[in-house]
Amino acid sequence: MAFVMSILCAIPLVPLILGIIALTQIRDRGEKGRGFAIAAIVIHGLTLVFYAAVLAFGFSGVLDDGPERDTTGQVTAPGSGELQDIRMGDCFNTDDTMPEGQKDAEASLSVTIVPCDQPHKGEAYAVFELEDGPFPGKDEVHSTAEEKCDNTALADYMGAGAELPESLEPYYSVPQSSSWDVGHHKVTCFVADPGGSSTGSVRATAS
Template sequence: MNNQDVPPKPGSPPPAPAPESVSWSQPQTETEGARRKPVTKKRAFWIALFVVVLLAVIGGLVWLALWLNSGQGAPEAGEETPGVLETTITPPASPLPLPREGVTPAEYALGDCFADFDPEALASKVVPCDAPHSAQLVAVFRYPEDGAYPGAEELKAKALEACQAAKLGPAANEYQLNYQRSFPSDSSWDSGDRRVDCYVTAPGGNVINASVLP
């Protein structure tokens, strides 16, 4: 028999005193939203990327539709507008003798010089180019007689091309000159007006005393 002392078994702890009052509540259950898996950063990135791509595709389709609509009736890139560009004087010009009063725009000839020029006037005074004048017709583009009215914007652009193609001589450097364009309206087009004109004009009035063409 083991003579070693065996420690007595520990006694049960005394019961804890009951609280003065106890309140009970039902255990809170997780809501449906709380049970859902949180959206990860990777998943959010792909969602955002999809939205951006979708908006870009929609925007591209809208832009393409607007571009195609605005380009209706305009010549395609690289397609030349039918017609004749005149930048070199080919006789006869306005008939002699000069000056001549009451010359209508349909009678203007390349190289004609005009005193007191008004591009909106129904008639002008054509004078010799060595006499004082304020404008000279330096380029003309003529559309075909059977062509449909191309619209004001194309006519403006064609008039600008005519001015850019105009060949000026040394006398042009002696004056302060501006380019001025003239083109038919839809009503004058219906009346047979098919020409686009480019003039050089002097803002100071009848100060030019020579032809500015070569």
């Protein structure tokens, strides 16, 4: 029974306990089946180790489906992630609609980061993190974002003399008080087409 349970049972420790009980009964009664009992303990022990490893790797992010990057950090294959995972130069997609004539865009926490040669909604031209501590307040967060995501930052990203295509507008996404306590302190400055998606990068070093 313990051997069968070690293969079929998904309840943790049950086959292990049954295997130990079986070994005790076999020893006390002189019955057969010691090999099956030991096999049950070993099989279920290995199963527990496997699931523990899966959980450990999963929580550490090893098994996540984030974007693939080359040695320079450039995205080479798309993957899901959080707004906090976006780096300067990353292109991404979000379910949010970008407002026209308004820099503050409430980008979702969950995004898909893609290579910039694929259709995307936003391209990050600057990313910076606010100081640790209590949430500084909505007004201060927006004021800091306005300062850091200014035309100078965008011009530095695009290169001297470059002009932003008419279809694109600059935006920024700021941390919210509801997510501040879980470590979301980054401001993401990006350009996006309020009418839909775009392809290619506006970065000076883009090919």
